Amino acid sequence: xxxxxxxxxxxxxxxxxxxxxxxxxxxxxxxxxxxxxxxxxxxxxxxxxxxxxxxxxxxxxxxxxxxxxxxxxxxxxxxxxxxxxxxxxxxxxxxxxxxxxxxxxxxxxxxxxxxxxxxxxxxxxxxxxxxxxxxxxxxxxxxxxxxxxxxxxxxxxxxxxxxxxxxxxxxxxxxxxxxxxxxxxxxxxxxxxxxxxxxxxxxxxxxxxxxxxxxxxxxxxxxxxxxxxxxxxxx
Amino acid sequence: xxxxxxxxxxxxxxxxxxxxxxxxxxxxxxxxxxxxxxxxxxxxxxxxxxxxxxxxxxxxxxxxxxxxxxxxxxxxxxxxxxxxxxxxxxxxxxxxxxxxxxxxxxxxxxxxxxxxxxxxxxxxxxxxxxxxxxxxxxxxxxxxxxxxxxxxxxxxxxxxxxxxxxxxxxxxxxxxxxxxxxxxxxxxxxxxxxxxxxxxxxxxxxxxxxxxxxxxxxxxxxxxxxxxxxxxxxxxxxxxxxxxxxxxxxxxxxxxxxxxxxxxxxxxxxxxxxxxxxxxxxxxxxxxxxxxxxxxxxxxxxxxxxxxxxxxxxxxxxxxxxxxxxxxxxxxxxxxxxxxxxxxxxxxxxxxxxx
Numbered sequence: 001x002x003x004x005x006x007x008x009x010x011x012x013x014x015x016x017x018x019x020x021x022x023x024x025x026x027x028x029x030x031x032x033x034x035x036x037x038x039x040x041x042x043x044x045x046x047x048x049x050x051x052x053x054x055x056x057x058x059x060x061x062x063x064x065x066x067x068x069x070x071x072x073x074x075x076x077x078x079x080x081x082x083x084x085x086x087x088x089x090x091x092x093x094x095x096x097x098x099x100x101x102x103x104x105x106x107x108x109x110x111x112x113x114x115x116x117x118x119x120x121x122x123x124x125x126x127x128x129x130x131x132x133x134x135x136x137x138x139x140x141x142x143x144x145x146x147x148x149x150x151x152x153x154x155x156x157x158x159x160x161x162x163x164x165x166x167x168x169x170x171x172x173x174x175x176x177x178x179x180x181x182x183x184x185x186x187x188x189x190x191x192x193x194x195x196x197x198x199x200x201x202x203x204x205x206x207x208x209x210x211x212x213x214x215x216x217x218x219x220x221x222x223x224x225x226x227x228x229x230x231x232x233x234x235x
Numbered sequence: 236x237x238x239x240x241x242x243x244x245x246x247x248x249x250x251x252x253x254x255x256x257x258x259x260x261x262x263x264x265x266x267x268x269x270x271x272x273x274x275x276x277x278x279x280x281x282x283x284x285x286x287x288x289x290x291x292x293x294x295x296x297x298x299x300x301x302x303x304x305x306x307x308x309x310x311x312x313x314x315x316x317x318x319x320x321x322x323x324x325x326x327x328x329x330x331x332x333x334x335x336x337x338x339x340x341x342x343x344x345x346x347x348x349x350x351x352x353x354x355x356x357x358x359x360x361x362x363x364x365x366x367x368x369x370x371x372x373x374x375x376x377x378x379x380x381x382x383x384x385x386x387x388x389x390x391x392x393x394x395x396x397x398x399x400x401x402x403x404x405x406x407x408x409x410x411x412x413x414x415x416x417x418x419x420x421x422x423x424x425x426x427x428x429x430x431x432x433x434x435x436x437x438x439x440x441x442x443x444x445x446x447x448x449x450x451x452x453x454x455x456x457x458x459x460x461x462x463x464x465x466x467x468x469x470x471x472x473x474x475x476x477x478x479x480x481x482x483x484x485x486x487x488x489x490x491x492x493x494x495x496x497x498x499x500x501x502x503x504x505x506x507x508x509x510x511x512x513x514x515x516x517x518x519x520x521x522x523x524x525x526x527x528x529x530x531x532x533x534x535x536x537x538x539x540x541x542x543x544x545x546x547x548x549x550x551x552x553x554x555x556x557x558x559x560x561x562x563x564x565x566x567x568x569x570x571x572x573x574x575x576x577x578x579x580x581x582x583x584x585x586x587x588x589x590x
Binding site (some may be wrong): 080092096097101 | 432433435436438439440442443444445446447448449450451503
């Protein structure tokens with residue numbers, strides 16, 4: 001493990017209940033700088049809730065979050081200031097603005113402007129549609145625009161919520177390349193198992209809100225509990 | 236930074252995405268045109284010109300709030316009343332027009348901030364309901380505190396005649412258009428950069444805006460405050476124009492007219508606000524002359540509203556983006572956007588490189 005004490009983002013025993021439903025129960029996760037950490041699990045396992053806790057959209061009943069060792073109570077609009085960027089599961093676009101303007105909204109650091117936005121657009125291969133409106137683009141390209149907006153904020157931690165949803169093979173390969181090459185910490189929620197296994201350093205598996213496994217892709221692949229959660233109990 | 240191999244080689248485009256004319260240039264040209272007009276028009280037309288200027292203050296602010304930020308306000312008529320009464324009270328006490336105008340803006344801004352704080356927590360019909368309540372409540376305040384506001388009679392505004400041989404109407408036109416052009420200029424610069432993008436981002440998707448680092452509530456309150464200041468100024472100018480204020484001058488229908496005007500003109504565009512302000516004066520005037528020709532008193536009051544309704548329907552059918560969105564297609568443009576309906580709204584859209 002890292003020699004630094006508590007660098008990066010850490011979740012400690014997070015529990016979230018929505019009424020009687022336990023969405024997350026005693027989930028702990030350490031996201032060290034530079035690592036790509038995946039969160040997987042069947043539908044309803046609490047993956048997106050975990051993201052929402054980090055973003056401040058959901059407030060845990062118990063547990064705590066730390067960022068670089070300091071207590072962190074996230075507020076959505078202050079995430080960018082803390083260097084955290086998140087993409088949305090759907091495609092959270094500003095449809096009344098051009099692609100370039102969409103990305104410019106994410107550029108909030110001082111002294112950066114259109115050039116930074118173009119850099120992000122080029123990195124995501126959508127600079128050619130800078131003047132287009134997102135609604136006129138196919139889904140895959142819209143997702144790239146959203147990714148560009150997240151990257152344009154130059155995040156320390158990039159949170160990707162099902163970035164491969166609705167993408168074809170070539171697009172997913174491209175996405176995998178990007179995640180591997182991006183020089184930030186990545187927290188990834190994803191259903192596409194090939195992508196998760198190929199890019200992640202560490203994977204957390206959730207099932208009905210409970211953490212059932214945490215380890216490297218190889219360890220997760222060999223874990224019986226994970227197979228059980230995904231495929232059901234062997235008769 | 237490590238970079239990712241980009242699948243298709245992208246040619247870097249030159250940065251300007253839209254041809255932008257400097258707002259300062261537009262305002263200076265407009266000022267020159269207005270100045271010439273004030274010397275050539277007869278007094279009544281000058282008065283109408285002045286009224287357009289006063290309306291422009293409020294429509295410009297409202298189109299920023301409703302068009303760019305997506306907050307619907309039915310209360311801007313009441314905010315105008317706030318400005319008008321403030322000016323009347325100040326003017327009758329201190330007899331300094333500039334002070335009165337400044338006070339009108341300050342007071343209305345404060346009222347707008349209070350409404351804005353509540354408004355930032357409300358969406359859609361609930362926001363409309365809140366602002367509607369403001370529109371209903373404010374006139375009734377005048378009868379509750381009738382010692383100060385003199386109930387339905389209202390207040391007269393004592394103004395000194397303009398210096399020299401300048402006609403009153405000409406002077407009014409200068410005052411109103413001076414205020415309007417400064418307002419439009421300030422708004423144009425404000426919405427060009429980050430603030431304008433934040434306004435639209437909040438309008439389009441609040442969650443995504445938050446995650447991109449936009450303070451959603453702060454942006455909404457700020458938009459309401461800015462828009463209120465504009466309404467307060469407009470109200471004060473109306474008090475100057477009429478040399479009186481009364482609750483009857485700021486009915487609920489005024490707020491509705493303002494909204495219709497900016498929608499017809501083109502929501503979210505300052506050029507649309509100009510068109511809207513013009514229509515607010517022109518349509519009732521046309522309606523009145525028709526009604527006078529017909530000799531019907533009953534027609535006179537209602538024809539303007541009918542006119543606006545019909546114009547609204549026709550414009551929405553022909554140009555959903557409002558009159559300001561209309562472009563006269565050049566040969567090239569018509570080749571680029573064949574018959575797509577969306578081209579009316581987003582005329583400069585370009586599609587290529589689809590996968």
